[in-house]
Amino acid sequence: MTTYDFIARNWLELTQLAWQHTVFVGIALAIAIVTGVPLGVYLTFNRRLADTVLYLAGIMMTVPSVALFGLMIPILSVFGHGIGTVPAIIALVLYSQLPILRSTYAAIRSVDPAIIEAGLGIGMTRAQVLLKVQIPMSLGVIFAGVRVAVVMSIGIGAIAAYIGAGGLGQYIFNGITQTFDAMINAGAVAVSAMAILADFLFGRLEKKLVSRGLRRD
Amino acid sequence: MKPKGRRPYFTIFGLAFAFWLGIEAQHRGYVNFARENPREIYRLLIQHLQLVFISGSIAVALGLGIGIVLTRGFMRRYREVTLSILGICQTVPSIAVIAIAMTYLGIGSKTAIFALVVYSLLPIIRNTVAGIFQLDPALVDAGQGMGMTPRQVLFKVEIPNAMYIILTGIRTAVVINVGTAAMSFLVGAGGLGDLIFTGIAMVDAGLMLAGAVPTACLAVLLNWGFERLENLLISPGIPRGE
Amino acid sequence: MIELDRVTKTYPGATQPAVESISLRVPEGEICVFIGPSGCGKTTLMRLINRLIPISSGSISVNGQNIMGLDPIELRRRIGYVIQQVGLFPHMTVRDNIGTVPKLLGWTKAKIDERVDELLTLVNLNPKSFRDRYPRQLSGGQAQRIGVARAMAANPPIMLMDEPFGAIDPINREVLQDEFLSIHAKLRKTVIFVTHDINEAIKMGQRIALLNEGRLVQTGLPDELLNRPANEFVKNFVGTDRVLKRLNLLKVKDAMMLNPVHCLDDDASEKVLEQMIRQDLAFLIVADRDHRLRGYVNRRDLRGHKGKVGDVAGRLTLTVSPERNLKEALSQMLSYDLGILVVVDEAGHIQGVLNSTTLFKLVGDTYDERGGHWERITAGGRIL
Numbered sequence: 049m050t051t052y053d054f055i056a057r058n059w060l061e062l063t064q065l066a067w068q069h070t071v072f073v074g075i076a077l078a079i080a081i082v083t084g085v086p087l088g089v090y091l092t093f094n095r096r097l098a099d100t101v102l103y104l105a106g107i108m109m110t111v112p113s114v115a116l117f118g119l120m121i122p123i124l125s126v127f128g129h130g131i132g133t134v135p136a137i138i139a140l141v142l143y144s145q146l147p148i149l150r151s152t153y154a155a156i157r158s159v160d161p162a163i164i165e166a167g168l169g170i171g172m173t174r175a176q177v178l179l180k181v182q183i184p185m186s187l188g189v190i191f192a193g194v195r196v197a198v199v200m201s202i203g204i205g206a207i208a209a210y211i212g213a214g215g216l217g218q219y220i221f222n223g224i225t226q227t228f229d230a231m232i233n234a235g236a237v238a239v240s241a242m243a244i245l246a247d248f249l250f251g252r253l254e255k256k257l258v259s260r261g262l263r264r265d
Numbered sequence: 266m267k268p269k270g271r272r273p274y275f276t277i278f279g280l281a282f283a284f285w286l287g288i289e290a291q292h293r294g295y296v297n298f299a300r301e302n303p304r305e306i307y308r309l310l311i312q313h314l315q316l317v318f319i320s321g322s323i324a325v326a327l328g329l330g331i332g333i334v335l336t337r338g339f340m341r342r343y344r345e346v347t348l349s350i351l352g353i354c355q356t357v358p359s360i361a362v363i364a365i366a367m368t369y370l371g372i373g374s375k376t377a378i379f380a381l382v383v384y385s386l387l388p389i390i391r392n393t394v395a396g397i398f399q400l401d402p403a404l405v406d407a408g409q410g411m412g413m414t415p416r417q418v419l420f421k422v423e424i425p426n427a428m429y430i431i432l433t434g435i436r437t438a439v440v441i442n443v444g445t446a447a448m449s450f451l452v453g454a455g456g457l458g459d460l461i462f463t464g465i466a467m468v469d470a471g472l473m474l475a476g477a478v479p480t481a482c483l484a485v486l487l488n489w490g491f492e493r494l495e496n497l498l499i500s501p502g503i504p505r506g507e
Numbered sequence: 508m509i510e511l512d513r514v515t516k517t518y519p520g521a522t523q524p525a526v527e528s529i530s531l532r533v534p535e536g537e538i539c540v541f542i543g544p545s546g547c548g549k550t551t552l553m554r555l556i557n558r559l560i561p562i563s564s565g566s567i568s569v570n571g572q573n574i575m576g577l578d579p580i581e582l583r584r585r586i587g588y589v590i591q592q593v594g595l596f597p598h599m600t601v602r603d604n605i606g607t608v609p610k611l612l613g614w615t616k617a618k619i620d621e622r623v624d625e626l627l628t629l630v631n632l633n634p635k636s637f638r639d640r641y642p643r644q645l646s647g648g649q650a651q652r653i654g655v656a657r658a659m660a661a662n663p664p665i666m667l668m669d670e671p672f673g674a675i676d677p678i679n680r681e682v683l684q685d686e687f688l689s690i691h692a693k694l695r696k697t698v699i700f701v702t703h704d705i706n707e708a709i710k711m712g713q714r715i716a717l718l719n720e721g722r723l724v725q726t727g728l729p730d731e732l733l734n735r736p737a738n739e740f741v742k743n744f745v746g747t748d749r750v751l752k753r754l755n756l757l758k759v760k761d762a763m764m765l766n767p768v769h770c771l772d773d774d775a776s777e778k779v780l781e782q783m784i785r786q787d788l789a790f791l792i793v794a795d796r797d798h799r800l801r802g803y804v805n806r807r808d809l810r811g812h813k814g815k816v817g818d819v820a821g822r823l824t825l826t827v828s829p830e831r832n833l834k835e836a837l838s839q840m841l842s843y844d845l846g847i848l849v850v851v852d853e854a855g856h857i858q859g860v861l862n863s864t865t866l867f868k869l870v871g872d873t874y875d876e877r878g879g880h881w882e883r884i885t886a887g888g889r890i891l
Binding site: 164 | 580582584585586588590591594596598599600607611641642643657667
């Protein structure tokens, strides 16, 4: 059976798995943004803490995802959540922190101090400068970080199928067990397609978020 | 960069934490497998290292070569397109690369190495191109003005000055390789992934940790080692902007 | 009105105060320039006023109120603030930039738009074309004009300007300086202007405060610092060419020779020549019946000529307006190698003459600061 045949026949199941995949990647991403962006903003006020946190996040990213799963499961099984979507989401959130934190931190910090001074000088509060100037100016870069996190999460999410999180990786792993090439390919192609599509969509979104005044035409 | 003042705290805290974890693990019997099968672990570790280094060397050689070629003048027309395609390829997850390689090339370490090379090729090429392109054109100009041949300009001016970015790309690629190699177990190439995946399948924490801990340590150590190497190799005069 | 009373600022950990015991009074509607070498504390002093930097000791009052008794944010919204790098918000249009403070104050959109257009016109930028532009689409001069407009948006009575024209090229800088002076003449805000350029200070300032190493060295009218420097430092700071700098402050009309010797165009050539020889004049200005400049004549032109002077008079195109400053006039004289410059008004009527005699006399004479006028020389008038 060719890959094409397989996809044609199992269209429904493929979609279900794709949806599963999207869901837990989506949840992880949402959590990562909600924790990462505010933390990134906060870190711009505390340089020393920033160095530490970014360093730790960096180490986090160095550890390969497979190894992280291997490390997390024993720890989490104590709480009864060793396998399934929970460790997968936790791992994804941890991995997404670095790109999101780093791009938020870098973008907010990169705002020209003269602009901040001008804002304060004309009578804006520090919070107003942050909310009305720094953050709007940084949206594009922050989103670039989110985009990296998304693409990465889709890939790691595929591996998470092995620990019972579901998603498209399931076709890959089941296909290996059953030596079913078409299934393996279907899974691999689907995951790749999802990653490429997400990269493209988020890329467009990123461009849209960059203020017209900041574009480098 | 690691916060300099904090180094002693980090190391002490890190070691203490690892120590505590070790005791806990022992307590729960996680360490048993490791203690009973050191040679097995060692064998898989060596396999893993082989995979990483063989594929790494090939990827570096190829990547640097292709990258440099892409920056040359005659490639101008194809550069944009090539880089765009590379960009798209880079979004493909590692597991997919391995899976597809397997369906077309069968199983075995050769397939694994092929997949690993393909996956780590892209960051190296991109960084090489980026590194050479971000150079101040005045440097090349000065070199040519002094009478250097194009090849001399390449080796004596462009590459040394682009070194920081290129080495960073190599470091990233190799460290990612450690992770991807952990999945080559699926292709029948062994490596520490064997322990991790088997451990998960059999719900055996001891196996999992026996595989995961060395893999994680390997990745972190290689990363640290490469950073050191970068510091040594790169002339202090070169800006390490980021 | 701004009043500084023994204001001192010492940064934590510093051995020397950045600003030491400075007392100063800036009357309402006046431009006061803070000037001094790098590190003298001029910018620090300015930023103490809007509380961007906290004061160490002493007090500052604005319109009678001690600034410490006011909410700093409120205070800053009532003070216009312009900095050298402009600091326009790149992600906002010109309109949104200018309207920042009004928006914070809760003005209606209509009111803000009206005010934006008003201000753009005031700074000589066409509202229609600039309203919706982004800062990156502006030149340096345009950007700083908008910076000034933004500072004035909520119509603050006081403005603090920190080297606002420092990053602009010299040609545009002059234009901006002139424009600001004309805006100030209309609006009469109290302005503190920081600069390191003595020429700018002399031009812009109605009062100059010269600082050095955190202390106030001398304050006064620009000409006071030039004419009566308090010590060696001031003398050196204003420049060894201070006499020439004074030329900047004076107008042609203040120094010209009045009633210059001349003849009329229908006077007889022989008679005029006779007088020229008797008075030992090499050449002479020719005027018409309405006292307008017709030209000039040499002795050579008149020799042997029988008829009216007007027939042989050569054209004299190099003239100067009485309103120009003396430095420009001198420059003109030197560049054209003229010993003399005729001063004419817009209609061409002769007002006087500038020559080396009058200028040297000017330099040497005492200056009556109350009158503001040099004692001008009056010459003989019509030669016949």
